[in-house]
Amino acid sequence: MVSLDRQTPCSVPLTTCDLLDLGQRFGIDYRFPDAPPRSQPSPCVARGRVTEVEIDPTLRVTLSDLDVLHAYASTSRRAVPWFLSVILEGNIRVGLGRQSYQLQAGEAFSTHFSEQTGLEVFQPAPQRLRILNVSVLACSGPLASSPIPLAPPATPMLHTWRVPHFLYHSLEAALTSTWPLSRQRLLWQGLALQLLAHGLPSSGLGPSDERTGQRIPAGLSRRDHQRLEQLRHRLEHHPHHEYRLAQLARDAAMSPSSLRDKFQRCYGCSVFDYLRRCRLTQAQEYLRQGYSVQQAAHACGYRHATNFATAFRRQFGVSPGSLT
Helix, strand or coil: CCCCCCCCCCCEEEEHHHHHHHHHHHCEEEECCCCCCCCCCCCEEEEEEEEEEEEECCEEEEEEEEEECCCEEEEECCCCCEEEEEEEECEEEEEECCEEEEEECCEEEEEECCCCCCEEEEECCCEEEEEEEEEECCCCHHHHHCCCCCCCCCCCEEEEEECCHHHHHHHHHHHCCCCCHHHHHHHHHHHHHHHHHHHCCHHHEEEECCCCCCEEECCCCHHHHHHHHHHHHHHHHCCCCCCCHHHHHHHCCCCHHHHHHHHHHHHCCCHHHHHHHHHHHHHHHHHHCCCCHHHHHHHCCCCCHHHHHHHHHHHHCCCHHHHC
8 A cells, every 4th residue: 555754745646757756765565566668758657645644652543545557456565553444435455365356445454463473455446445444553652551552463464354334434533633633643543543453453363272373263163273374274274175165064064054154253254265276376376486477376276267367456456467
């Protein structure tokens, strides 16, 4: 996502060079699958404005209001304790590890990521995209006394949620405020804390699995979690095999409906969405090793290269041919 240190005037063009420069400053890798050929000088990807409010050294709010002209993707690797994003208008796809979600206006995500497991975001085009980001830069200073536990999890995580209507309307009202900057900073501090209160997932997590050390989502037993983990590892290490939900459910000692519900609750996606992501991640490695598109498609379980190419582009924002 776009993030600037200052406010930009209305309708300022953001070119591929602008975003690449931002990426170097903020640890973000940008990709432009639908931009015009590189023979053109620095194509314009989006047009609009980005406003940043630094509430204090530990908390930052950023608003992006853009007309996205060409789809672009990003991978963020410079981790902060927490990063929250609210979609005010438009839609994006966000992914972390094996998780992937399509989000639209009124929805949000909260995440903690690392250099090894970066946050992936894809912005389709054309669309008007308005996004509000809250970055918790440190858990010290004023935030240290927060009644909300702000310490990030030990491993990367991605949590999606719906913004309450009253809070969504408060955000929209704040965006039209003409108050002096000092008052606006106080206003945004209150709204940012409300977003953290609603968006941080720690209160909804259950106990740790003693064997894996992972957190167990509320409503799942330790045995269910262990069986789901065994299934997840099977899909991850053998994604090219053919799978049927009924057989997977029998192997996990669950009914198909129970498996669907518990897998979604545990990993934030369906069984076969997870399998698709595993297959495409494996294919990505094959392509980097020199496999052709056809070879990579067949090796990871796709029968038709055209279906594979479509799924790959949706997942990573680039065509598989661009990696060969």
